[in-house]
Amino acid sequence: MPSQFPCTWCAGHHDRLSAEIIRDDQQAGSSWSWTVIDWHQVCCVARWREVKRSFEMNDLCCCTPCKPRYRRLVDSIYPRAITDGLISSNMQKLIFYAISHPEKLERIGEYLVSRMSRDLGRLRFVQVKIAVEAMDQLLQSCHSSPSLPHFSENHLKMVQKLLESNNPKMEQLATDSFVTFSNIEESSPSYDRQYDFFISKFSQMCHATTGEDWRKIRSAGLKGLRGVVWKSVTDDLHPNIWEKQHMDKIVPSILFNLQEPDHLDEPSKSSLLFDGPFADDPNRDEGPRTLSDRCLRELMGKASFGSLRAVMEPVLKHMDLHQHWKPPPVFAIHVFKAIIYSIQSQNSYFVIQELINHLDSMSTADASIRIGIATVLSNIVSIAGTSIGPLLLSIFNSLLKHLRTSVDFKRSGKCKDTEAEKMYQEALLNAMGDFANALPDYQKVEMMMFTVGNIPSLDEKRFKQGDEFLQHVLVKTLLKVATRYRTAYLATVFTESFLRTLIQLALVNDSQVRLGTQQIFHTLLDRHDNLSHLSHLPYVLDVSDLQLTVEKCSRADQMFMRKHIHDMTQMLYRAVTLIANDGNLQLHMDAIQCTMSLLCIEVGFDETLIELFRLAFALQTLAVDPSNGFCAEKRIALHNLIAKYMNLAAQLMANPSLCQHVQQVVACRARGPPGLNLLLDDKHDEVHIVGGTTEAVERVELSMLAEVGGMLFERNDVADCLKAAGKDVSRLSQPFTLSSSKSAQEKGIDETDGKTSPFLPMAGMDDVSVDLSVDWTPPESARQSRRNTEHTEQVLASIRNRPFEDQADESCARHEAGDLSRAVSRLLARNADTVRMANIGRPAKPKNIFEMNLPTAFAL
Template structure:
C-alpha cells in the first residue's frame, strides 16, 4: 500500500532545530531536544553550518515579530552548540552565522537584546578555536560597543555603557589571543576603544552613589593590580579594562598611548592638579611592558605643547613627576635620552622666561620646579651608579663657570641656578659609598667652582650638595646647625674611614679648604649671612667626621686659624667678623671632641669659658640661646648691637687669651703623636682678596711665588731647574763644567732657581687639581694672546733666536770659541825649572 502526505518534507536537522522551541512560546529551551540536536551535530559535523543558518533565519523572523522569548531560545541554542562543537573543522562557517545573529541583536537598539548579544559575545570570546580564521573581522562590533559606551540615555545609560565595555573587552580578548586575526592594535581601532574606556573612567556616577552609601574610598591605582573577575560598575570595569589592554599591548606600541594623550588634550585633563591624567597614566605604568616608553611619549607630547599655556605644561610635568618612579627598569640610552629631554625642556623654559613673550614668570617658575621634581623622583628610582651618571650629565649642561668666561647673560645665569637646584635634587637621592666614586675630577672641579661664583643662592645650594654627598651616616640633621656639644659618645659621629677615602682626601683636602675659605669671604653681608656661615661650618664638620685622618684634621685647622686671622684683621664688617669667630669656636669645640686629645679639649674649653664674659651672644656658644631674636609682625629677625660687637672685637684683638693660638695647638697635637708640620705653613698670602672668577689662593711658599709670577704676567716656563753637575770646589778658579752646550741663555727675569728643599716641599704638599687646571688655562690664554697681539717680525726674530740657541752647529762654534779664549799663551817651563816631589828625587 502506497503512502503519501500533503505536507512538504523537512530535512532532519531542521526538524531537530524546530523541536527545541516549545509550542507554548512562553517557556525556554527544550533541554532533551537540545541534547538530540547536539548529538546530531557531533555525529554529522558537515550539517553544523546549515543548522547555524537555519537558527539565524528563525531568529530574524522572531525579531521581526518581536517574539523575544523565542529569540532568547535561539541565542541559547547557538551558545550551547558553540560550546559543544568548538573543536570541529566546520566551526568557522557556523561562527559567521553566530556573528550575524549578534549583529542583528545589536541593531535592534533594545537594551535587553543588546545585553543578550553582549553576554553571548563574551562567552564566544572565551572559547579557544582549533581552526584558524583568516577572514573574520570585528569592525562592526568595535564601533557598536564603543558607541554603547558613549550612551547618554539618563535612564539606562549605566547599563548600556557597562554592556558596551564588556563587549569591547571581549573583542580585545578575542583578537589579542589569536595572532591570525586582524590586528586590534591598529590606530583606527584604538582611537575608538581607548576614548570609550577613558570616558567611563572619569564618570562621576559611581562616586555619587558611593557618597550616598557612605562606602569606603576606592584604592589608588598606584597600589592595586588587576582586579579579579568582572567589576560591577562602568567606572571600575573601565579601570580594569584599561589595565588589561595595556598589559596585552605589544612592546613600544605608540597607538595605545596617542589616544590617551589626545583625550587629555581635548577634554582639558592637563590643567592642574591633573588628577585624572595622573590616575590614568599611573594605571598604564603599572600595566605596560615598557614603562620608559610611556615617559618618553609624555616628554615628546610636552615638546609639542612647548608653545601652549603654562598650566598645560605644568599638568604634563606633574603627571611625569608622579609616574617616573615606576620606570626603574630602563637602562642605557633610554635613561640618558629621558634626562636629556627633561633638561632640554628645562632650558627652553628658562629661555622663554627671560623673553618678552612670557606672560607669567610665576607660572614658568612653577613649571621649572615641577620638572626638577620629576627629575628628582626619576633619579630616586634608579640604582646608585645611574644616579652618578645623571649628576655628571647635569654638570655638563651647566653654562660657563670658569673665570675665563665672565660675561654671562641673565638667562644663562638663571639657567645655572636652576641646574644647580636640579643637581641638588638628584644628589639628595644618592647615598655615597666611596668619595672617589662620586667626586670624579671633572665633577669635583665643577662643584668647587660653583661654590665660589658670585651668586649667593648658587653657592648655598652647592654647599647643600656637598652636605648630602659627604654625609654617609645620616649626621646632617645634627651638623646642619652645629650646636656646642659637650659629649659625642651618644652621637653616631665616630666612624672608621676607609683607606680609599683617606687617599682621596689627602689628594683633595686642600681644594676643599681653599673653597671654604673663599666661600666664607664671599658670604653676603645681609640677612642670609648666618645661613652661609652655617653651611660652611656644616661642610667642615662633615669633612672632619667622614674623613678622619691626620692630614684632613691638620688642613681644616689651617683653615680655621686662617679665618680667625682674617676676622681679627678687620677684613669683614663687624657682624660678619663675630659670626666667623663663632664658626671657629664651634668647629674647634667639635673637632676637639672627635680628636679625643685631653689637652686640646681642655684648652678649647678654657678659651670658650673666658669668652662667656663678653657681651655678644654669638661669641658665647656655651650659653643655651644661640642668638638673640625679637618677634615682630613680620616674624623673627636677628637683633645685633653693633656697638657691643665692636667692643667685643677690640677685646679679642687686645687679649690673646680670648683667641685660639696656632702654636699651642701644634705643641699639644705634636705631644699626642700627630704630624703637625703643615700646621705652621701659612694658609694664604696676606693682603690678597678673593677673586670670584676662580683664581685660587696658594698654601705653600712655592705656590705663592708662582702666584706672584702670574700677577706680573711672567711665563711659568722661565723657571729653570739646574740639572748639571758642579765638579769644581767652592773657591776654585777653574771654570765649572755645566751643561751649557745647548742652553746658553741667562735667567733674564732674575728668578730664583728651584732648590732641593723647594722640590721636596712641592712633592710633600697635597696636589690641587683645580689650581693645576687653572694654571694650564692661563698659560694657554697667554700663548694665544702673544700670537694675537705681538708683531709678526718680533715673533720671527724670537723664533730665530730660540732656534739659534738650540742649533748644534752654532753650539759647537760657540764651544770652540770658548776653547780658543782659554789657550795658554805663556812659554812652557824647562825641565830644570820644574820642581819635582822629594819622593821622586834620590
C-alpha cells in the same frame, strides 16, 4: 553535455526505461494506453533531499514527524509557558546530539538564528533570551568541533542582529554573548571574519548618555571592546585591530569612561524578568570607570612594540582635547601610570619619548599645559628609568634642553606669566630628579657629569647676561641628581673636571648657587646618613647623643684627600668671605660648618684633621680682624662655627685635653656678647658661668675678644694636645695663606702649602673679598708683644756690652750638643755601654768546633 538528472541512479536507468517504453508502444500499435508514471523520478534521493531542505528552511513542514531530528531537539528546549526558562534536560540532549553529529552543528546554528530573528521581530524577548543562552552553551560545549568556525559565524550574526535592535536589554544580552564567544579558543582559524561592526557599535555604546540604563549600556560597551581585544589578539589572522582607524574609536571610548565619576547604580525600573544577569559574569556589578581602567591595562598589556604608537597617539590627542594637562593633572598621571605598568618593561622608554616629543610640539602652548606634561613625566619617569638603557643621556638631554629653553624664554621679556614658567622649571627639575632616582649609581654619575657640562662658562670674560639664572637652575638640577646618588669612593664621583666645577660654583656671586653647591658637597660626602644630624649642628656636650656613624677612612679616600684637601679648605675659607650680611647668613654658616663636619667624619685621618684645624684658626683670625668689614652678627656666627666644629672634632678624636680646652673657651665666652654664649642652648647648663656662680659679671665687647685671655682657641694649646695624641702638628704652625700672584695661579701652586691648587679661581670675588696676599696669621696679644719687646732689648744690650770672646764661648757651650762629631762619639759610647751591661750574667758563647786557629807565622 551535462546530465539533466540530479543523481546517478536516475541517469543509469534512463536509457533502459526509454527503450522499454518505445518497444511497448510499437508492439501495442493501438491509440490508447495507460499513462506511464516515472516512479524513478519520484524516488530520486537527491531531488527529495533538495525539496526537503527547501521546506525546512521556509518553515513549510507543519508535521512534526517530518522535521529532522536536530530541529525537533531545538524546538524542545523552548518552554510552553513564557515564565519558564530554558528546559535543561532537552538542552543536554541537543548538546549531546551536536557533539555526536558535528556536521549538524552548522544547521543547528542556522535554525537557532532564524528562530531568534523571528522572535526578535515579534518582540518575544523571552524566546530570544532562550535562543542566546542555547547558542552560548553550544559554543562552550562544542569548542573543539571541526564545524565550530561555521557555527561561530551564525553566532556572530545573532549578536549583530541583537545589537542592531537598539534595545538596551538586547544590547546587553548581545554583549554578554559576545564576551562568551571571545573566551573560546578556536582550533581552526577563520580567514574572512571581521570585527569592524562590533568595534563601531561597542564604541558607540561607551558614549551613551541618555536613558535610564546608560551606565549599564556603557559597561556593556566596555565589555564588548574587551572581548574584541581578546579575540583579535589571540588570533594571528586579525592584526588589524591595531590600525589607526580602530584605535581612534577604542582608546577614546575607554578614556571617556575612565574620566567619569563612578557612582552607584540607581535602582532599575524595568521588569523583574530582565533585572537578573543574562550570563554568569563576575564583573557584572562593576561600574564603567573600573571596567575602563581594566580594559586600558589589558589593551596596553597586549600591545606589541610596533603597535604602541597607534595607541599612544589617541591617548595624547584625548588629553589635549579634553584639557587634562592642566594642573593638577591627576587624570593624566593615572592614565600614564596604568600604561607604564601594563606594557612590557623594555618598551617603557617609548612612552617617555612620546611624552617628550609631545612636549616639543607644545613648546609654544600655555605654561599650564607644559607644567601638566612635565608633572606627568615626573611621576612616571622613575617607573621607566630602569629600562631606558642606552637612551639615558638622550632623554636627560631632552629634559635639559627644555629647561634651557624655558630659562631663555623667561629672561627674553616675552614671558607673560613668570610664576607659571618657574613652576614649569620646577616640574622639569623634579622629573630629572625622579628619573635619576631609578638609575644605577654609575648612570647617576654620568648624569651629573652631563649636567656639569651644560653649566655656562664660569669665566667672567665669556659670561653672558642672564647666565646667572641658568647656573642657579642647573645647580638645582645637579642637587636633585646628587641627592639620589650613594657615594662609595670619593674619587669615583669627584673627578678632576667635576670637582673643579663645583669649587668654582662655590665661589660665584650668586648666594643661592653657592648654597646649592655646599648642599651638593653635603649629599655626596655623606655616606652614613649623618647629614640630618649635622645640617644644623648645635653645641652638644656629648657628641654620642647624636648617634653619628663613623668608620675608618679607606686608603683610596686618603689618597684622594691628600691631593685635594687644600683646594677644599681654601674654597671653604673664601666662601666664608663671600657670605653677605643678610637674612641667609646663618644658613650659609651652617652649610660651611656641615661641610667641615662631614670631612672630619668621612675622611678623618691625620692630614685631613690638621688641615681642618688650620682652616678653623684661619677663620678665627678672620673673625677678629677689624679691617675686613664684617658685621657683628657675622663675626659671632663665625666664632660659633669654629667652636662647634672644634667641639665635634675633639670628641670624635677622643682627646680629653683638647675637649677640656674647647670647654674652657666656650665657658669663658659666656662673659662675651649674648650670641657667643653657646651654653644657653643647652638644657642642662643654663646660665652658669665659670665657678658655678650666677652673679653679674662684666661683659667683654666683641672687639676685645683678642685682648682677653681664654676667649679664643690657642694654636699652641691645640698643637700640644694633638702632639700628645701622636699627631704630626708640623703643618699646624704654618699660616693659612692664599696666593694671588699670576705666576702661581698659572702654575697652580700654593706657595705656602707647596701643593697643587689648579681649581681655585682668583676671578669672581666680590668686594667682600680681602687682599689674598696678606698673611692671615693670628695677631699677638699686647702682653705677648711686651714680652717680645723686652726680650729683644735684652739681646741687643748683651751683644753691645759683652766682649765677643765671651759671647763665642757661651755660644759654643750652648750648642755643644749640636756638634755632629761629638754627638756620634757620645752615641757610640752609649751603645758600647749598653752591650756590655747586657752581656753581664750571660753564659759564655760555646766554642766553635769548626774554627781553625792558624799559627802566628801563618797568620801573616
